[in-house]
Amino acid sequence: MKNAIELSHDILPHAVPNYWSTMQTYPLHEEVDAVVIGTGAGGAPLLARLAQAGMKVVALEAGPRFSPFDDFATDEKSQAKLFWRHERLSAGQDPLAFGNNNSGTGVGGSTLHFTAYVPRPHENDLKVKTEFGRGEDWPFSYAELEPYLSEVEQFIGVSGPSSYPWGASRSKSYPLPPLDLNRAAQYMQKGCDRLGIRTSPAANAALSKDFTVKGVGQRPACNRRGFCQAGCNNGAKSSTDMTYLPLAVVHRAEIRDHSYVTEFELSKDKRTMTGVVYKRGGKTYRQKCRAVFLAAGGIETPRLLLLNSLANSSGQLGRNFMAHPGSEVWGEFPDKDEPWRGIPGALISEDFHRAPKAEYETGYLLQSIGVMPVTYVSQKVRGEKLWGEKLKAHMRQYPFVAGINMLGDCYPSSENFVELSDELDDRGLRKPRVHFTFGENEKRMMDHAEKKMRAIWEEAGARNIWTFKRGAHIIGTARMGHDADSCVVDPSGKAFDLENLYICDNSIFPSALSVNPALTIMALSLRTADHYLGRQS
Amino acid sequence: MDNRSLSKSALLERLQFDKMTPRTRAVLFARIEENNPAPQPKVLTAQEFAIARAVADVLIPQNDQPDWRVDLASDLDLRLSKTIGKGWRYDVLPPETEMYKSGLRIVDEMAQTKFQKSFCDLNLSEKTQVVEHIEKAREPVWVSKFFEELLAGFVEAYYAHPLTQASIGCTSMVDIRK
Ligand SMILES: Cc1cc2nc3c(=O)[nH]c(=O)nc-3n(C[C@H](O)[C@H](O)[C@H](O)COP(=O)(O)OP(=O)(O)OC[C@H]3O[C@@H](n4cnc5c(N)ncnc54)[C@H](O)[C@@H]3O)c2cc1C
Ligand code: SF4
Numbered sequence: 001m002k003n004a005i006e007l008s009h010d011i012l013p014h015a016v017p018n019y020w021s022t023m024q025t026y027p028l029h030e031e032v033d034a035v036v037i038g039t040g041a042g043g044a045p046l047l048a049r050l051a052q053a054g055m056k057v058v059a060l061e062a063g064p065r066f067s068p069f070d071d072f073a074t075d076e077k078s079q080a081k082l083f084w085r086h087e088r089l090s091a092g093q094d095p096l097a098f099g100n101n102n103s104g105t106g107v108g109g110s111t112l113h114f115t116a117y118v119p120r121p122h123e124n125d126l127k128v129k130t131e132f133g134r135g136e137d138w139p140f141s142y143a144e145l146e147p148y149l150s151e152v153e154q155f156i157g158v159s160g161p162s163s164y165p166w167g168a169s170r171s172k173s174y175p176l177p178p179l180d181l182n183r184a185a186q187y188m189q190k191g192c193d194r195l196g197i198r199t200s201p202a203a204n205a206a207l208s209k210d211f212t213v214k215g216v217g218q219r220p221a222c223n224r225r226g227f228c229q230a231g232c233n234n235g236a237k238s239s240t241d242m243t244y245l246p247l248a249v250v251h252r253a254e255i256r257d258h259s260y261v262t263e264f265e266l267s268k269d270k271r272t273m274t275g276v277v278y279k280r281g282g283k284t285y286r287q288k289c290r291a292v293f294l295a296a297g298g299i300e301t302p303r304l305l306l307l308n309s310l311a312n313s314s315g316q317l318g319r320n321f322m323a324h325p326g327s328e329v330w331g332e333f334p335d336k337d338e339p340w341r342g343i344p345g346a347l348i349s350e351d352f353h354r355a356p357k358a359e360y361e362t363g364y365l366l367q368s369i370g371v372m373p374v375t376y377v378s379q380k381v382r383g384e385k386l387w388g389e390k391l392k393a394h395m396r397q398y399p400f401v402a403g404i405n406m407l408g409d410c411y412p413s414s415e416n417f418v419e420l421s422d423e424l425d426d427r428g429l430r431k432p433r434v435h436f437t438f439g440e441n442e443k444r445m446m447d448h449a450e451k452k453m454r455a456i457w458e459e460a461g462a463r464n465i466w467t468f469k470r471g472a473h474i475i476g477t478a479r480m481g482h483d484a485d486s487c488v489v490d491p492s493g494k495a496f497d498l499e500n501l502y503i504c505d506n507s508i509f510p511s512a513l514s515v516n517p518a519l520t521i522m523a524l525s526l527r528t529a530d531h532y533l534g535r536q537s
Numbered sequence: 538m539d540n541r542s543l544s545k546s547a548l549l550e551r552l553q554f555d556k557m558t559p560r561t562r563a564v565l566f567a568r569i570e571e572n573n574p575a576p577q578p579k580v581l582t583a584q585e586f587a588i589a590r591a592v593a594d595v596l597i598p599q600n601d602q603p604d605w606r607v608d609l610a611s612d613l614d615l616r617l618s619k620t621i622g623k624g625w626r627y628d629v630l631p632p633e634t635e636m637y638k639s640g641l642r643i644v645d646e647m648a649q650t651k652f653q654k655s656f657c658d659l660n661l662s663e664k665t666q667v668v669e670h671i672e673k674a675r676e677p678v679w680v681s682k683f684f685e686e687l688l689a690g691f692v693e694a695y696y697a698h699p700l701t702q703a704s705i706g707c708t709s710m711v712d713i714r715k
Contacts, residue, residue: 378689396705
């Protein structure tokens with residue numbers, strides 16, 4: 001425990017290496033209380049919670065550990081090291097892009113390259129089946145989730161508005177005031193004002209002021225560098241490597257990087273996991289443990305279990321895959337607005353969550369967006385096949401562009417699922433194939449949102465407006481619920497088929513929600529830890 | 538303001554290396570020196586490499602750059618030489634290296650069919666016609682996705698280059714801030 005007090009005086013990014021040099025280590029042959037697989041939004045909060053309760057916990061993370069200030073350049077190409085780049089096959093009518101689009105790796109998981117929007121889910125997001133007769137309800141209510149959402153916001157440092165026009169009331173206001181509105185946000189505000197659409201500064205997991213993470217240390221405010229998706233180099237973004245992971249290490253958790261889990265050891269009756277098998281630097285290791293918490297993300301979680309023929313008596317593993325309809329609308333403005341500056345998603349509108357007389361069910365939100373140059377041009381050419389002089393002329397306008405994007409709920413469909421292909425990846429394991437096609441409701445929602453976003457951009461004075469359609473986030477492949485025949489995990493996150501396997505990441509969402517997922521994943525992670533700890537005592 | 542014909546030294550000045558964090562400076566400096574002189578291709582054959590370079594010149598003309606070039610064909614070959622790629626692939630496409638090799642061969646065959654010449658021997662207007670043809674082709678089924686990959690790969694490499702970014706007035710990499 002030696003460094004906990006010393007460390008609290010340090011500014012975190014520079015203190016991170018200290019955590020590692022003093023980190024507790026556990027021998028492989030000693031049975032630890034729990035192994036956590038993955039250190040992103042789902043793995044990290046729970047790792048800290050279990051460690052704080054005095055448990056011996058080891059996290060196994062496939063990706064490397066980074067030291068942001070030394071390792072992160074303000075450059076998209078070299079930061080591709082944050083992407084999960086083991087090949088996935090994208091099938092269906094609306095095949096999804098991965099790599100730079102949908103998932104990350106490293107100590108911190110996808111939160112290393114997430115954009116940091118952290119809106120709360122709505123009460124009715126958890127009850128879509130009751131309301132519309134389609135999709136699924138969550139097995140518990142918003143009221144049960146709220147204290148956890150609040151706890152996460154207070155601990156990691158979320159900057160957000162003091163009053164918010166939409167959603168349920170809050171038990172506590174955001175710990176920090178909202179971040180500045182960048183140009184995209186100002187344009188969106190102007191367009192929405194003229195159309196009578198309400199807006200608010202958005203909640204972001206990035207610091208508007210210097211902030212102390214309780215029990216960990218101080219972090220500096222955001223310097224508006226705008227490269228959040230390529231990794232924050234000063235620790236202002238509240239990724240798990242700046243929040244729950246150092247807290248876990250202070251409480252004697254061990255985090256092993258470059259550790260790729262491939263198999264599990266089981267008791268004779270195959271009802272209990274007794275150890276986890278992983279590869280590190282070409283060697284195979286086995287860690288004995290009393291419980292396993294799987295948080296490898298919406299694709300790697302079902303893939304790992306499918307590869308091992310585990311936890312699938314329901315036949316539902318890999319099914320119910322969902323992605324948020326995430327169309328973006330871009331336009332050029334007269335002034336050089338530098339779309340790479342400032343927190344990318346500074347303004348939000350949730351007026352189209354359950355809009356009266358809407359031609360779609362459920363709902364979506366709108367956010368202003370900044371963008372990095374390579375991400376922007378890549379979308380432009382994939383979407384519009386622009387090349388030659390036209391492309392170069394378009395890109396000379398890049399410093400003048402600004403965008404808005406929608407993010408909407410998605411119904412599960414039997415067409416959309418993750419399966420194992422017969423092709424092997426660079427590690428010799430079967431590649432996942434991901435089938436995805438937007439359903440009718442998602443298409444109606446995207447059409448509605450596109451019209452609104454174009455109207456807002458016209459009012460704001462944009463020219464050369466264009467749309468890029470995409471799906472975002474990887475959700476729902478190990479559904480949580482009461483029924484063991486249609487779900488993979490029970491309402492506490494425990495796999496129905498095993499006594500001591502918990503799944504705790506984006507894969508257990510019964511419905512996609514009409515908001516970005518990371519905040520809810522972190523809240524669920526703490527809730528699962530509490531259920532587990534409750535059962536132990 | 539027209540940045541089209543700025544020289545390398547003018548662009549370097551615009552980059553303000555002294556106002557970058559050490560890591561950013563090191564990465565971007567290395568990229569400017571990368572592929573100079575051009576390395577021998579490791580994955581593509583000399584012929585495939587020549588076609589790739591000629592197609593890149595049509596997709597992203599660089600003749601307005603007085604004294605600098607981004608070597609897009611070398612970047613492609615380097616990408617293909619790595620065991621880890623971009624993390625996903627359209628299911629309809631063959632594995633990446635195979636796709637590029639077959640796709641570049643299709644480009645050359647198209648040139649032969651239309652003009653009875655190899656793609657590299659065509660003039661600019663003929664090359665442009667062949668590229669337009671490939672863009673619209675529907676046979677084999679994956680060729681439109683091949684075109685998307687080829688284009689996106691070149692474009693990402695081109696616009697990741699600090700000189701290109703400086704030439705369009707993007708100064709995102711100047712990252713020391715108060
Ligand atoms: C570019 C981008 C922008 C985003 N923006 C936002 C946003 O603004 N707001 C928001 O809410 N969400 C956003 N997201 C999504 C958000 O980051 C994810 O939903 C969230 O991090 C998922 O959490 P997770 O625990 O399910 O998985 P992850 O965070 O992806 O963590 C999984 C971890 O498991 C590791 N792993 C996988 N397989 C193994 C194995 N076999 N052995 C060991 N380790 C393994 C991986 O390396 C990874 O570190 C964004 C994502 C991306 C990629
Ligand atoms: S904008 Fe703020 S949070 Fe995002 S990378 Fe920059 S400093 Fe970090």
